[in-house]
Amino acid sequence: DAKTTQPPSMDCAEGRAANLPCNHSTISGNEYVYWYRQIHSQGPQYIIHGLKNNETNEMASLIITEDRKSSTLILPHATLRDTAVYYCIVRDPNSGNTPLVFGKGTRLSVIA
Amino acid sequence: GAVVSQHPSWVICKSGTSVKIECRSLDFQATTMFWYRQFPKQSLMLMATSNEGSKATYEQGVEKDKFLINHASLTLSTLTVTSAHPEDSSFYICSARPSIGGLGTDTQYFGPGTRLTVL
Numbered sequence: 615d616a617k618t619t620q621p622p623s624m625d626c627a628e629g630r631a632a633n634l635p636c637n638h639s640t641i642s643g644n645e646y647v648y649w650y651r652q653i654h655s656q657g658p659q660y661i662i663h664g665l666k667n668n669e670t671n672e673m674a675s676l677i678i679t680e681d682r683k684s685s686t687l688i689l690p691h692a693t694l695r696d697t698a699v700y701y702c703i704v705r706d707p708n709s710g711n712t713p714l715v716f717g718k719g720t721r722l723s724v725i726a
Numbered sequence: 727g728a729v730v731s732q733h734p735s736w737v738i739c740k741s742g743t744s745v746k747i748e749c750r751s752l753d754f755q756a757t758t759m760f761w762y763r764q765f766p767k768q769s770l771m772l773m774a775t776s777n778e779g780s781k782a783t784y785e786q787g788v789e790k791d792k793f794l795i796n797h798a799s800l801t802l803s804t805l806t807v808t809s810a811h812p813e814d815s816s817f818y819i820c821s822a823r824p825s826i827g828g829l830g831t832d833t834q835y836f837g838p839g840t841r842l843t844v845l
Contacts, residue, residue: 648833657730657819657836658770701769711758711777711823714834716770 617641618702623721626696632689634720636702639683644706647678648714649687651698658701658716661687692724729753730822732837739810740845747805747840749820755800756822760834761793764817776803800825810844817841 619637626632638647649661662669662676664685669676675688689696701719705712729752739745749759757778762770774795775783782795794806803822807814821836 650836652770655817655839655841657732657821657839660833660835663833711775713760713772713775713821715772716762718769 617704617715618717620700620702620717620720622718623723625723625725626689626692628694628724628726629691632692632696632722632724634687634689634700634702634722635684636687637684638702638704641682641704642706644708645704646707647676647682647685648703648705649674649676649700650703650714650716651696651700652719653695653698661700692722694724694726696722697724698722728824728833728835730820730835730837732818732820732840734840735838736841736843738843738845741811742809744806744808745810745842747807747818747820747842749803749805749822749837751801751822751824751835754822754824754835756803757800757825759797759803759820759822761795761803761805762819762821764819764839770819773805807842810842812844815842815844 646663646665648663650658652658662674664676678685699719699721731750733748759776761773763773764770773788776795776797778797784790797803817839819839821834823834
């Protein structure tokens with residue numbers, strides 16, 4: 615079962631920042647937070663991951679609260695191509711060959 | 727880097743026939759591959775874990791005799807849907823975890839998916 619809670623949907627105006635929240639109140643000390651997204655009729659795409667420090671890459675920023683019970687994925691300047699379902703997943707990378715378990719995610723609609 | 731391909735991207739078949747879907751890691755070796763299924767407007771559901779050189783591990787409720795998985799090499803896993811029926815129509819997605827390297831924290835890379843329609 616997914617260990618995260620996300621809002622089912624969000625809208626964002628094109629060019630504005632999209633802030634996608636995720637609650638993971640039962641996260642354990644060894645678990646990382648991963649974010650993936652799935653554009654319609656495509657496979658999931660890795661976005662970013664983090665343990666406890668904020669992370670930034672060319673796609674997005676990840677802000678993790680100090681208690682690690684929640685996080686926010688930030689797309690700084692959303693475009694129409696960012697319309698997708700965004701999945702927040704927690705996993706211990708040292709847990710062997712266990713797969714990523716997907717919850718329902720957040721459907722982000724970027725509006726022109 | 728870290729590209730996973732699937733073939734075919736879509737397939738239409740008659741009820742009762744078998745369909746084979748290939749999943750390849752193009753630029754890395756993958757000891758472990760995973761197969762997911764996704765119905766319309768639903769999330770990805772794990773079907774099975776495929777380990778190179780050994781039998782696949784199936785999730786509860788997934789018929790191993792219906793969904794045959796073969797992982798004969800470090801870059802190829804196949805899923806064969808045997809005696810397909812309309813209820814097997816779905817989006818099948820594979821993913822692979824690099825045996826070495828990757829992003830350093832166990833990242834899975836996903837294929838583009840295969841849409842199966844059974845008439």
